[in-house]
Amino acid sequence: MNYLKLNSVRAAVVGFAVGLVLSVGYLVSGHVTIWPPLWASVLFFPGYVAGAFAYRHVSDDNIIPATIGCLAVAITCAIIFGLLFAVFQRWSRRNVP
Numbered sequence: 001m002n003y004l005k006l007n008s009v010r011a012a013v014v015g016f017a018v019g020l021v022l023s024v025g026y027l028v029s030g031h032v033t034i035w036p037p038l039w040a041s042v043l044f045f046p047g048y049v050a051g052a053f054a055y056r057h058v059s060d061d062n063i064i065p066a067t068i069g070c071l072a073v074a075i076t077c078a079i080i081f082g083l084l085f086a087v088f089q090r091w092s093r094r095n096v097p
Contacts, residue, residue: 008086015081019074023047027066047073 023044026032031040041048051069058064 008082011085012078012082016074016078019077020070023070023073027070044073046076
């Protein structure tokens with residue numbers, strides 16, 4: 001059962017998967033507009049920035065900036081999940097009597 005132990009790397013992989021599913025799901029849902037809702041602009045901000053940069057400097061085709069934007073959101077979620085797991089793990093070990 002050692003393979004079930006969660007560590008910060010596995011938490012980051014879970015974060016990457018969650019971020020990728022959320023960003024691709026939002027992209028495929030068809031609700032992507034020029035002025036997105038506030039929750040989407042906050043949650044997918046790294047994807048918007050990376051996608052806009054890729055659209056201007058890499059390719060005018062829509063698929064490449066969309067892919068780069070989805071990967072940017074996934075990587076950001078992976079970093080957040082990994083850091084949060086490490087912080088909570090350290091905090092829980094510190095508070096053990």
